[in-house]
Amino acid sequence: MAEKIVVTSLGIISALGSGANANLHSLLSAQHGLQYPQHLQSIHAPEFLMGEVALSNDELSAQLGLPTGSNGYTRTALLAMMAMQEVLQGIDKDLLQAEGFAYINANTVGGMCSVEDLYPDFVSDKQEGDFLKYLDTLDCAESTQNVVKHFGISPFTATISTACSSSANAIILGVRLIQHGIVKRAICGGCDALSRFTLNGFHSLKNVDKQTCRPFDNSRFGLNLGEAAGYLLLETEQSAKERGAEILAVLAGYGNTNDAYHPTAPSPNGDGAYNTMQLALHKAGLQPQDIQYINAHGTATINNDAAEGKAITRLFENHIPLFSSTKPFTGHTLAAAGSIEAIFSIWALQQQKVWANLYFTTKMEELDILPVQQTTDANLQYVLSNSFGFGGNNVSLIFGKA
Numbered sequence: 042m043a044e045k046i047v048v049t050s051l052g053i054i055s056a057l058g059s060g061a062n063a064n065l066h067s068l069l070s071a072q073h074g075l076q077y078p079q080h081l082q083s084i085h086a087p088e089f090l091m092g093e094v095a096l097s098n099d100e101l102s103a104q105l106g107l108p109t110g111s112n113g114y115t116r117t118a119l120l121a122m123m124a125m126q127e128v129l130q131g132i133d134k135d136l137l138q139a140e141g142f143a144y145i146n147a148n149t150v151g152g153m154c155s156v157e158d159l160y161p162d163f164v165s166d167k168q169e170g171d172f173l174k175y176l177d178t179l180d181c182a183e184s185t186q187n188v189v190k191h192f193g194i195s196p197f198t199a200t201i202s203t204a205c206s207s208s209a210n211a212i213i214l215g216v217r218l219i220q221h222g223i224v225k226r227a228i229c230g231g232c233d234a235l236s237r238f239t240l241n242g243f244h245s246l247k248n249v250d251k252q253t254c255r256p257f258d259n260s261r262f263g264l265n266l267g268e269a270a271g272y273l274l275l276e277t278e279q280s281a282k283e284r285g286a287e288i289l290a291v292l293a294g295y296g297n298t299n300d301a302y303h304p305t306a307p308s309p310n311g312d313g314a315y316n317t318m319q320l321a322l323h324k325a326g327l328q329p330q331d332i333q334y335i336n337a338h339g340t341a342t343i344n345n346d347a348a349e350g351k352a353i354t355r356l357f358e359n360h361i362p363l364f365s366s367t368k369p370f371t372g373h374t375l376a377a378a379g380s381i382e383a384i385f386s387i388w389a390l391q392q393q394k395v396w397a398n399l400y401f402t403t404k405m406e407e408l409d410i411l412p413v414q415q416t417t418d419a420n421l422q423y424v425l426s427n428s429f430g431f432g433g434n435n436v437s438l439i440f441g442k443a
Contacts, residue, residue: 046220047277048274048290050286052126053271054270055267055268056091056092056093059104069416073370074093075372079093083237085244089250089251093267094269105122111171115151116235124230124272125272134193141226143197145201145215146211147211148202149181149239149375150375181202199211199214206430207376209379210379210436213436226275229275230270230271232269232377233270233376235267240266248263249264253369254369255402257346257401258403261405265369265372266375273384292438295438297435298433299435300312300435308348309344309347309348310348311350313433314427314437317437321438327439336396336426337349339366339398339412350407363395364398364410365412365413366398369400370396379426382428385426386425
């Protein structure tokens with residue numbers, strides 16, 4: 042990568058808490074955020090543990106200074122706005138409206154969390170009611186538009202939707218826009234709220250575990266769904282120094298591939314994951330042995346963990362880094378997964394710690410590799426973060442110590 046791209050601010054909300062401090066504290070203390078959902082209305086709510094944000098829509102609205110009740114904002118948009126509120130702390134508002142600023146958001150199911158509740162009203166003969174405020178919220182760009190309006194962002198916006206790699210791809214787009222001189226700074230990341238649509242969809246694939254998920258464990262059965270939003274402010278190192286911004290980490294390299302093997306399953310040999318990690322290393326000018334920790338995609342589904350494990354074994358051979366999945370902390374947050382796990386990777390570099398792969402007990406029969414089972418001190422210079430989505434869309438990001 043030519044000019045150094047750095048991370049100078051971040052914002053996050055997840056089942057671990059609202060804001061960076063709460064999330065980092067939970068990681069350091071190995072406390073997960075999974076529970077039976079209180080806000081998602083589903084017949085399956087008492088069956089499945091999920092990474093649900095504790096705050097209600099009214100509580101989120103109040104913290105954003107918005108009217109409570111049916112205010113036209115979906116939960117997806119509210120989560121996005123909460124994370125954006127944090128990432129923008131201390132940033133001059135003039136920057137948001139200046140030429141050369143971009144907001145790249147990622148999402149998978151838009152405002153489905155609200156639309157599915159109001160569907161009976163939509164298909165009825167009603168001519169008035171609160172449901173009319175949500176008529177145009179299904180689009181994946183709905184949360185993007187609400188963030189732009191609320192915070193007054195004007196120059197350049199885009200919405201990415203590539204399933205579970207969405208926000209990692211948003212980060213890549215931000216990097217490329219900066220490198221090609223199209224923008225000077227970009228806030229990149231993603232958001233997703235829990236919905237019956239996603240729960241029922243993954244349940245139909247028999248990919249949801251009623252217990253806590255167990256990535257890379259021989260007894261793994263499926264994922265726990267979650268909701269979250271996370272954003273990173275990217276700019277060149279020179280730009281950061283010009284405005285006196287603290288540099289949190291360097292985005293050293295990235296890779297994106299599509300193996301197009303199957304609509305919902307990865308290549309059994311992990312070809313897409315292998316090629317993506319290899320490409321990220323190439324762009325960063327690094328060798329496999331330069332990576333000290335991998336924040337794995339690690340969904341705890343039978344196919345994903347086997348494929349990702351094979352890819353890691355093939356690429357790193359006898360130099361397999363420490364690795365773990367943080368999804369037992371937050372659940373699989375879909376479009377937000379790439380960005381919140383990028384934030385976790387940055388914290389790993391800052392804290393010089395590798396996060397625990399919670400609930401691991403038994404090595405996979407397919408592979409002779411073991412994830413880190415307890416939060417561990419480590420000498421980290423580079424961390425690789427994987428995000429793999431349906432349709433074979435794979436992303437690897439490499440972060441370097443600031």
